[in-house]
Amino acid sequence: MKYIKSIVLGSVCALSLSSMAQAEESPLNGVKLGFGYDQGFGLTGQFGQFNGFIGNDGLAVDYMIVKEKIEAKIPLHWYIAGGAYIDWDDSDEDFGARVPVGIEANFAPGWDAYAQVIPKLEIIENFEFGLDAAIGVRYQF
Structure with a gap:
């Protein structure tokens, strides 16, 4: 499983660098960093169309599929993303797919x-469906 962690962390770095290079062309430009609670308490970041989170219980990387304003006068957006996660909070390490659906203000x-709200499907260790939630605050540079 340590090999999988290395692959996932390497992929996160590569994806963040490639998305930063495309940030000028993307409607979701800029880099955002902050704190949140997703895979435990940890650091959250948005790089172009990619959201990443690393916490004391795991790591998650998501790609923004849809992001739209709820109303023109209010700075509130809804979004749907798709991605993967790895949990290392218990005796075994879980890996799976997830589809976050949320709001951003x-x-x-x-x-x-x-x-x-994050529906997820664990693929490695057990094959099971689960539901998580996350909150966070970020600053855009």
Whole structure:
């Protein structure tokens, strides 16, 4: 499983670098970093169309499939993403696919908060369906 961690972490780095290079062309440009609770408490980041999270219980990387404004006058967006996760919080390591569905609110210049519900399908160790949630705050550079 340590080999899988290395592959996942390497993929996160490669994806973040490639998405930063495309950030100028993307409607989701900029780099956002902050704190949140997803795979335990940890660091969250958004790089172009990729969301990443690394916490004390695991790692998750998602690609934004849809992101739209709820209403033109309110800085509130809804989104759907797809990605993968790895949990290392218990005796075994779980790996699977996830589909976060959430809202993002810009509450101050450069700052946003998000909340999401995450249906997930564990693939390695056990084949089972689960449901998670996440919240966080990020600053855009």
